[in-house]
Amino acid sequence: MPVGTNATVKALDPADIRASGASIILANTYHLYLRPGHERIERLGGLHRFMAWDGPILTDSGGFQVVSLGDLRVVDEDGVTFRSHLDGSVHRFTPEHAIAVQEALGSDIAVALDQPVMPSSPREVVADATARTHRWAERSLAAHTRADQALFGIVQGGIDPDLRAASTRAIAALPFDGICLGGLAGDETPEQRDATLDIAVPLLADDPRPRYLMGLGSPADLVEAVHRGIDLFDSVLPARVARNGQLWIPGGRLNLRNRRFLDDPEPVQADCPCLACRQFSRAYLAHLFRARELLAYRLATCHNLTFTLDFMARIRTALEAGTFPASLPELRLRAGRIRGSEAGAKSA
Ligand SMILES: [Zn+2]
Numbered sequence: 001m002p003v004g005t006n007a008t009v010k011a012l013d014p015a016d017i018r019a020s021g022a023s024i025i026l027a028n029t030y031h032l033y034l035r036p037g038h039e040r041i042e043r044l045g046g047l048h049r050f051m052a053w054d055g056p057i058l059t060d061s062g063g064f065q066v067v068s069l070g071d072l073r074v075v076d077e078d079g080v081t082f083r084s085h086l087d088g089s090v091h092r093f094t095p096e097h098a099i100a101v102q103e104a105l106g107s108d109i110a111v112a113l114d115q116p117v118m119p120s121s122p123r124e125v126v127a128d129a130t131a132r133t134h135r136w137a138e139r140s141l142a143a144h145t146r147a148d149q150a151l152f153g154i155v156q157g158g159i160d161p162d163l164r165a166a167s168t169r170a171i172a173a174l175p176f177d178g179i180c181l182g183g184l185a186g187d188e189t190p191e192q193r194d195a196t197l198d199i200a201v202p203l204l205a206d207d208p209r210p211r212y213l214m215g216l217g218s219p220a221d222l223v224e225a226v227h228r229g230i231d232l233f234d235s236v237l238p239a240r241v242a243r244n245g246q247l248w249i250p251g252g253r254l255n256l257r258n259r260r261f262l263d264d265p266e267p268v269q270a271d272c273p274c275l276a277c278r279q280f281s282r283a284y285l286a287h288l289f290r291a292r293e294l295l296a297y298r299l300a301t302c303h304n305l306t307f308t309l310d311f312m313a314r315i316r317t318a319l320e321a322g323t324f325p326a327s328l329p330e331l332r333l334r335a336g337r338i339r340g341s342e343a344g345a346k347s348a
Contacts, residue, residue, distance in 0.1 A: 001026040001058060001234040002305055006035070007051040009305075010239055011297040014053045019275065020302055021309030024056040024108075026234040029101055030065035034084050034091070038104040046106035058234070059107035061098045061140075061154070063114045064182075064215070075115055077132065095139040103146045111180060112140035114154040119188035126158035126183075133182075134170045141174060150177035152212060158183055159192045161199050168200040178210040181230070185215035194224060201229035219248065219311045219335035226315050227328065238308040242300035245289045248307045250334045254282065256300070261286035274306035275299060311335065 002009045002017060005028045009017050017025065027047060032038060041050050047057055063080075066073060071083040072090070079094030095113045102110035113136050115129040133156045144151050153176035157164035171179060181200055184193050197213070204211055212232035213225050222233055238248065245256040249269045254261065264282040272278075276285060276299035288296035311334065318327040 001232070002239065002309075003028070003234055003236040004051070004053075004057075005031050005236075007032060007041075007047060009301070010243065011294075011301045012305075014051070016275065016298065016302055017053070017305070018055070020305035021313060022055070022305065024058060025053060026058045026060065027051075027105070027107065028062070028065060029059045029098065029105065029111075030062035030069070032059075032105060033062065033101050034086055038101045042104040042106070048106065056108040057105075058109040058152075059102045059105055059111065060214070060234075061102070061111040061113040062093055063098070063154075064116050066093055067116055075129075075132070077135075079113075080115070095136040096143040099140050099143040099151075103144070103149065107149065109150045109152060109178070110144070110146075111152045112137050112154055112176070114156060114182055116154075116156065116183050116186075117158065119159045119183060119186045119192065121158060123158075123160055123163070126156070126160055126163055130156040130158070130163055130167050134167070137171060137174055137176075141176070152176055152178040152180050152210075154180040154182040154214070155200060156183045157196075157200075159188050159196045161196075164196055164199045165203060168203045172204060172207055176209070178212055178232070179204060179207070180212045180214050182214050184213060185217055185221075190221070190224070194228060197225060197228040197230065204229070219308060220332070220337060222308075222312065223315060223328070223331045223335050226319075226324075235308070238304035239301045242304040243297050245286075245296075245300065247285075247300055248304050248336070250336075252336045256282065256286045256289050258286075262290075268303055269307070272303065272306060272310075275302045277303060 002022050002025050004025045007027055041047055044050050048054055066080050066082045069085045073080055073082040079092055081092045083090055098113035114133040117126055117129045137153045153171045153174055155167045155171045157167035210231045213230045216225055216233055217235055218237055247254045247256060247268050261282045266282055267277040268282055269277050285299055318324040
């Protein structure tokens with residue numbers, strides 16, 4: 001899922017998003033609640049009409065943004081009080097309120113409010129937040145009323161094997177439509193993340209519901225997580241690095257701010273069907289970035305999303321053909337070696 005934080009995938013319109021190969025996008029509940037407001041969006045016909053995207057939309061619960069962006073944040077058993085990062089005003093989210101906001105937005109998939117903590121947090125902090133996340137999960141299910149909206153629950157438990165296993169069992173025991181794995185794609189190492197997935201995913205082996213790893217990552221991160229049994233991802237990374245002039249190509253990346261591209265007549269990637277590669281040269285894009293022209297952001301974002309979604313399509317094709325294990329070396333080569341911590345994967 002490309003990330004449309006403010007009801008827009010930055011620099012793209014819905015036709016660009018569709019052309020990049022996206023079938024579902026993520027929008028951020030926290031951001032839309034603060035601006036322009038979920039009630040306003042509801043009055044204007046809901047989020048799909050508001051942003052003119054007729055494909056599926058998943059809204060996150062806002063838990064991650066509340067904890068990572070909110071200035072003041074006080075978590076109690078009933079909910080979390082936080083200060084807006086926009087104007088300092090004080091707000092409160094409860095599990096029930098987070099559901100009500102998402103029902104007003106009218107997303108296709110809502111997510112239960114959780115209490116995320118950094119993977120490196122002390123065990124007692126993780127244990128406390130995980131237990132609260134479970135209680136909030138039950139309250140979210142009880143509050144959810146829209147039959148036309150799916151509801152996903154979030155597993156926490158940090159990187160502690162026992163807490164992660166217990167949380168996976170607790171959330172999987174509830175009648176959610178999908179299982180999110182939260183509290184990763186933070187400050188853990190790729191090895192710690194892999195080990196944590198190896199704890200959680202086998203516990204879901206017989207569970208037909210989609211497994212969604214929140215907040216990951218680069219193509220190299222994605223292929224390893226698929227290898228460990230994850231189905232669904234959201235990532236701001238392809239679009240974010242694109243806006244910095246970093247374009248992903250098979251096996252590596254081009255930094256268009258590098259002088260050597262100013263005379264390069266080749267497209268970014270010769271066989272790429274994106275808007276940028278069909279019509280323009282590396283030299284032109286490098287010029288646009290240097291001149292800070294707005295078109296640079298659109299073209300670069302189109303390319304990186306197209307590359308990433310094509311990469312996921314290749315993974316799906318291999319899975320469906322039963323050739324994924326045999327294709328792993330080739331997929332890893334195509335992804336390049338940039339894993340999330342190096343690339344600054346954390347979403348906001
Ligand atoms: Zn391209």
